[in-house]
Each structure stands twice: as C-alpha cells, then as structure tokens.
Amino acid sequence: MPMFLVNVFLICFSIICFLFLVRLFLHQTALIYVVRRCVEWVEDRVHVHQHFRVPEFNDSTHQENLFYRRLSLYLNSLPSLEDSDFTNLFSGINPNDILLSLDDHQEVHDVFLGARLSWLNQIERDLQNQVLSRSFLLRIKKKDKRRILKPYLQHIHTVSDDIEQRGKELRIHNHSNGKWKSVPFNHPATFDSLVIDPDLKTKIRSDLEAFLKSKQYYHKLGRVWKRSYLLYGPSGTGKSSFIAAAANLLNYDVYNVNLWQVADDADLNAILLQTTSKSLIIVEDLDRYVLEKSRARITSSGLLNFMDGILNSQDDRIMIFTMNTKDGLDPDLLRPGRIDVHIHFPMCDFNSFKNLANNYLGVKEHKLFPQVEEIIQSGARMSPAEISELMLVNRSSPSRALKSVISALQSNSKQHVAGKVSTAASPAMSEDQSGGVDWKETVVPKEFRKLYGLLRLKSCRRAGSLDHDSEIIER
Numbered sequence: 001m002p003m004f005l006v007n008v009f010l011i012c013f014s015i016i017c018f019l020f021l022v023r024l025f026l027h028q029t030a031l032i033y034v035v036r037r038c039v040e041w042v043e044d045r046v047h048v049h050q051h052f053r054v055p056e057f058n059d060s061t062h063q064e065n066l067f068y069r070r071l072s073l074y075l076n077s078l079p080s081l082e083d084s085d086f087t088n089l090f091s092g093i094n095p096n097d098i099l100l101s102l103d104d105h106q107e108v109h110d111v112f113l114g115a116r117l118s119w120l121n122q123i124e125r126d127l128q129n130q131v132l133s134r135s136f137l138l139r140i141k142k143k144d145k146r147r148i149l150k151p152y153l154q155h156i157h158t159v160s161d162d163i164e165q166r167g168k169e170l171r172i173h174n175h176s177n178g179k180w181k182s183v184p185f186n187h188p189a190t191f192d193s194l195v196i197d198p199d200l201k202t203k204i205r206s207d208l209e210a211f212l213k214s215k216q217y218y219h220k221l222g223r224v225w226k227r228s229y230l231l232y233g234p235s236g237t238g239k240s241s242f243i244a245a246a247a248n249l250l251n252y253d254v255y256n257v258n259l260w261q262v263a264d265d266a267d268l269n270a271i272l273l274q275t276t277s278k279s280l281i282i283v284e285d286l287d288r289y290v291l292e293k294s295r296a297r298i299t300s301s302g303l304l305n306f307m308d309g310i311l312n313s314q315d316d317r318i319m320i321f322t323m324n325t326k327d328g329l330d331p332d333l334l335r336p337g338r339i340d341v342h343i344h345f346p347m348c349d350f351n352s353f354k355n356l357a358n359n360y361l362g363v364k365e366h367k368l369f370p371q372v373e374e375i376i377q378s379g380a381r382m383s384p385a386e387i388s389e390l391m392l393v394n395r396s397s398p399s400r401a402l403k404s405v406i407s408a409l410q411s412n413s414k415q416h417v418a419g420k421v422s423t424a425a426s427p428a429m430s431e432d433q434s435g436g437v438d439w440k441e442t443v444v445p446k447e448f449r450k451l452y453g454l455l456r457l458k459s460c461r462r463a464g465s466l467d468h469d470s471e472i473i474e475r
C-alpha cells in the first residue's frame, strides 16, 4: 500500500478518536449543556420575540385569573423543571407525593409543536418581603406565535385539567331532604383486586378510558357526553366493588342516588342538578325499585328521563345501575342508548376461585384445588363475597381456608339438592336467582352432572362478559 494512503488513514482515525474523546468529555462534564445553552442564547438574540403576561389577579376587578392557576399547575409539571439547575420541592396532599414548584424569577422552557417557548415566574415583593403581585411571562418567537399560540393555550388547559383531576380528593355524596352531603371516598378497590374474567376486565377498562377521550365525538353527534352501565348478578359478586374500582380508576366523585329517598320527579331533577361533572351517578338495586311499583314515588317517565340524561344535560357523566336480575323488567328500560353496556357478575367459578385464593392467601396451586374444582363443576355455587370472607378469616393457614371453602361448598351443594328436590315440579329458576344451579341436576346421574357442570362453567364464563347484543361502542 502506498505510504500516502496509510498516512490519510492514520489522520482520519486520529480525528475520529479525537472527536469521540471530546464528545465523551463534554458529556461527562456536562459541558454539552453549556454548549447547548450558548447556542440557544445566540438563537434567542437573532429572533424577534413577543411577550404575554398572565397575572394572578385581574388588575381592575381584582378577580382571580383562573388561567393563572391552571398555568401554574402546568408549568410545575413540566419535565424541563425537573431538569433545571434549581427548583423548590413541596409535599402534596398525599405525604408521599413530592411536587416541584418554580422559584421567584425562575425561567422554564417548554417545547410545543417544534417551537421553543419560555416562561418567567415574576414575583414582586415589598421591603418586608410580602408578595405584591404574581404573574407568568411568556416569551414566544414572533414567527411561531401565529402557528402555535392558540393550540398551545388549549394544550395547557387540557394538561392542567388532567393534573387537577388526578390530584383531587375523591368524595362520595349521599342525599337526604334534597341536599347532597359528602365525605371522603377512600374505598381501596381497584380493577386489579376485582376478580372477573381477565378479558372482560380489559374490555371494561378500555371502554371507560375510551369514554374519557370521546368528548368531541359525542358533541359532534349532538349527544350528552355520558355512558351508562348495568351491573347485574347475585348478591356478593362484586357489583359495588366494581363501582369503587371505576371511581378510583377515573378519579371521579361518586353520587349515590337512593331512589327510595326521592319524593317525586321534581325532587329527582333537583338532586341531579346539584351534581357536578366528572362523576359517577350510581343507582343501586334498580330492579327492586321498578318492581315495587306501588311504593315507588317517581313516575316511569321521570325515571326514563333521568336514565337518558335529559333531566341533567351536564357533560362527563357515567351512570351505573345495579340489579340482582333483569328478569321481569321492561326491556325498554334497558334498551341500548339508555344503558350502553350490560355486565353480568356471576357466582364464583373455578377460575375466579383460584384468583381469590391467589389474592387472599397468596396460593397459586394447592393439593386441595382439584377437590374444589370438582365440587364447583358438580354445580355448587358460592359468591366471591362468601368465599373471600372464609379466606380472609383463615388467612393464616391456606389449607384451613381451603377446607372451610370446600365444606361450605359441599353444604351449599346439599342445600341446593334438597331445595330442588322439594320444588322439582316447578319450572326452572333463572340463572341469576339460582346462582347457576338448575333443578334438573337433582335427577341426573353424577357423570351427567359433571358434564353439565363443565357446560355451565363455560356458559358462566361467557356470561361474565359484556352483553354484546346490548353493547354499543360509541367511539
């Protein structure tokens, strides 16, 4: 190889090594930030900027400027504040939360749609260090202003709304004499602790989350932005726990409407008008109210208007109705549009039992599991509430807990058999009322019962899902 080429190769190699070492040095010593800042400083000097001030109070009326509060939430959440040389740290409502907060005259940068903006926290103080006025000053390049200012301000609204929603203390509201009274809502239920079919859980979670994002879509259709769910199933299957889990997931307040406490349609209207948006409106045991027509004081049309959201057109509502059974109810009451999603809560099947054992006892597999499976497949039914209670009191010994579940299932099975024999001449009970056991099981041999148990198990699993025929996914 000619000497000339060797020299060129060596020079190139040395240059690459040198550049690599410079880069390493800049990163190691944070000099890269200094260089970047110098570039930004020069860039800032060559552009024409425009400034916008957001004062805390309106200068003439001394009214609070709500945008200032939102902006403060937004700026204190910016990732660039975390990366800044200096900032203040405070604890939040929850003592474990640490919040960042801009210091006096601190500047923070933001990037939106490729444009770089900066905010200055302006605070004027008197000689005694008392605050005279507070404001934020926005600096934006003139060339970017026309393009991004409007969407940027909208973006601040959306993000601060979200922060406010996530940070707020949840409350549960109950009404008496036409007035709501609230207390903090600290129910620990979450979708993770709720034992339902995993696919169903995922579907419900994404349905709720999709609802949150669909405000524009509902408005375009001229519809009130609300979604309604019907939870139905026997007692102790997790309907109320679902409500608590949904409130915790969405960070929505809960308004518990007790229809028996409502004097008439006007009273129902008045109560609803006092509720706020971003809330869950709950009506438990709707079936009992509707079926006891003689005691009910709300007219059918009053109830339907309430369910349709006509009485209260406030946005961002989720209504949840619970009932033990849909049997005997007018199908119109539950028609699509009035109730968007029907969710069945079945009695405990073997999969749910295993999930409960995992949650309550920390046991994934156990030698007694096959016995439990066999009894459940033979038709014995208990609610998740009954099973979880037995596990809870015996949590120190998983074997004892499982044995007590087995003996409870066995006695439940015997009771059912006895009950069914005595009513063998009557028609089959509905699945919800019987907890999934049919009177026919009392007269078929064991092998058939096992097979039937398996079939029921499958159908039960299917039942524990969104009712697709009545589900409308409006996205």
Ligand SMILES: Nc1ncnc2c1ncn2[C@@H]1O[C@H](COP(=O)(O)OP(=O)(O)OP(=O)(O)O)[C@@H](O)[C@H]1O
Pocket: 193, 194, 195, 196, 233, 234, 235, 236, 237, 238, 239, 240, 241, 242, 345, 384, 385, 386, 388
């Ligand atoms: N599916 C479930 N997953 C986890 N725990 C459950 C489930 N169902 C019931 N439980 C347990 O049972 C207790 C009672 O359940 P919950 O109050 O949610 O039942 P419900 O369906 O609302 O009953 P009811 O119709 O009588 O009001 C809950 O606190 C919870 O601990």
Ligand SMILES: [Mg+2]
Pocket: 239, 240, 241, 284, 322
């Ligand atoms: Mg309940």
